Amino acid sequence: MSLPRFDYHAPKTIGEAVALRQQFGDDALVMAGGLTAMILLRERLVSPRVVLSLSDVAALRRIDANGGLTIGAMVTHSEVARSEAVASLAPLLREACGHVGSPAIRNMGTLGGNISHADSASDPAPALLALNAEAVIAGPGGERRVPLDQFFRGTLTTAINGDELLAALFVPRSAAGTHSRFMKFTATSAEAFATVTVAMSIVCDGANVCTEARIGLGSVAPTPLRARAAEDLLRGRKLTRESIAAAAAAAAACTDPSSNGQGSAEYRREMTGVWVRRLLGDIAGL
Amino acid sequence: MHRLSVMVNGVRHEQDVPSHRTLFQLLREDLDLAGTKDACRQGVCGSCTVLVDGVPMRSCLALAVRCQGKHVTTVEGLETGGKIAPLQQAFIDEGAVQCGYCTPGMLIMATALLDANPAPTEGEVRAALIGNLCRCTGYAPIVRAVLAAAKNRHPPSAPSSSRAP
Numbered sequence: 001m002s003l004p005r006f007d008y009h010a011p012k013t014i015g016e017a018v019a020l021r022q023q024f025g026d027d028a029l030v031m032a033g034g035l036t037a038m039i040l041l042r043e044r045l046v047s048p049r050v051v052l053s054l055s056d057v058a059a060l061r062r063i064d065a066n067g068g069l070t071i072g073a074m075v076t077h078s079e080v081a082r083s084e085a086v087a088s089l090a091p092l093l094r095e096a097c098g099h100v101g102s103p104a105i106r107n108m109g110t111l112g113g114n115i116s117h118a119d120s121a122s123d124p125a126p127a128l129l130a131l132n133a134e135a136v137i138a139g140p141g142g143e144r145r146v147p148l149d150q151f152f153r154g155t156l157t158t159a160i161n162g163d164e165l166l167a168a169l170f171v172p173r174s175a176a177g178t179h180s181r182f183m184k185f186t187a188t189s190a191e192a193f194a195t196v197t198v199a200m201s202i203v204c205d206g207a208n209v210c211t212e213a214r215i216g217l218g219s220v221a222p223t224p225l226r227a228r229a230a231e232d233l234l235r236g237r238k239l240t241r242e243s244i245a246a247a248a249a250a251a252a253a254c255t256d257p258s259s260n261g262q263g264s265a266e267y268r269r270e271m272t273g274v275w276v277r278r279l280l281g282d283i284a285g286l
Numbered sequence: 287m288h289r290l291s292v293m294v295n296g297v298r299h300e301q302d303v304p305s306h307r308t309l310f311q312l313l314r315e316d317l318d319l320a321g322t323k324d325a326c327r328q329g330v331c332g333s334c335t336v337l338v339d340g341v342p343m344r345s346c347l348a349l350a351v352r353c354q355g356k357h358v359t360t361v362e363g364l365e366t367g368g369k370i371a372p373l374q375q376a377f378i379d380e381g382a383v384q385c386g387y388c389t390p391g392m393l394i395m396a397t398a399l400l401d402a403n404p405a406p407t408e409g410e411v412r413a414a415l416i417g418n419l420c421r422c423t424g425y426a427p428i429v430r431a432v433l434a435a436a437k438n439r440h441p442p443s444a445p446s447s448s449r450a451p
Contacts, residue, residue, distance in 0.1 A: 005306055039329075051349075102416045103398075108329075
């Protein structure tokens with residue numbers, strides 16, 4: 001039960017937090033909600049000299065709805081799921097965050113902690129990819145933005161440098177006529193890790209002609225990813241059973257799943273296609 | 287060392303804590319509140335769940351230092367004036383306690399649920415308890431107990447002699 005020894009720092013501002021990141025580098029473990037950090041510490045998977053807690057940085061707990069949605073990195077999944085701004089501007093994210101773990105986990109876990117940990121099974125990540133979100137990263141030089149589809153670099157690896165912190169997620173305004181769907185497909189119980197997660201944001205008109213398509217996939221590759229080949233088959237075309245089937249097959253083909261307790265690689269690939277097809281069919285009313 | 291001041295079950299508690307002490311250790315080892323349990327150590331089983339400022343959290347994954355100035359409620363804090371809460375009585379009446387290990391966490395989650403949603407549906411009760419594992423009861427009597435407590439919920443009663451100080 002005991003954790004290893006470390007010094008605990010809880011800066012009050014983003015600037016102080018960045019300065020501590022510069023000072024300690026890899027000797028500091030950043031702690032957001034604490035769910036991942038505490039397990040890493042308890043299992044001795046890391047042995048940092050310092051824990052850099054973001055719990056007291058008030059600026060990271062805000063949700064701003066000016067010109068799009070900016071969600072501070074320390075906003076919890078519960079707060080995202082309860083937020084009226086998120087409900088109106090990004091209902092897809094509200095749904096995704098409502099699926100994280102269980103209520104007590106959602107009360108502690110943060111959106112920023114989840115995304116910067118970059119687990120391929122993250123529930124919000126596919127939704128944020130489908131929403132064309134950006135990562136707002138704070139560093140010594142100020143703030144920079146990285147489109148989320150360039151943010152996930154590899155297994156548990158992101159674009160955040162050693163002297164930087166994820167400060168917020170930015171979700172641009174959705175176009176009129178946007179349809180979104182989310183499916184966290186689990187093989188066992190609802191709070192388990194997903195076999196595949198599909199999130200989509202599709203813009204189509206009354207005649208089912210699709211002008212924009214973004215499909216985020218989780219748990220079927222080393223990182224959360226966009227099913228770009230599927231999107232390319234949908235954009236500019238009418239949604240029909242045939243075009244949907246082709247897009248679903250393309251989505252399955254772009255996966256690179258591993259086999260684990262949530263399913264074999266073959267099953268996950270198959271279910272990716274099934275759920276992309278079903279969700280698109282639901283949007284199209286087919 | 288950090289000088290920690292925290293309210294636990296309505297009583298202020300002050301002590302020096304090292305950075306690495308968990309809220310779970312503080313409650314059980316420093317305050318002898320053994321109701322909160324430890325099983326998975328990963329936040330999955332729910333047996334360590336307590337309320338922090340009224341919000342359910344996993345004490346096994348919380349550092350004690352992060353509770354500075356907060357109000358923590360454990361299962362021991364659910365009674366008032368030496369009387370168990372109606373929710374606890376409902377668990378007894380419905381046979382929702384077998385080995386008892388999951389019970390404190392279940393009571394904490396159900397307390398938070400009923401405070402926020404006094405008349406939950408069965409689906410809402412099950413969704414609220416989804417992060418609390420029970421190996422004995424099969425969950426049905428626990429769900430029945432929460433629904434029964436919701437149905438029989440009384441508002442706080444008037445006589446000051448029955449209130450906790």
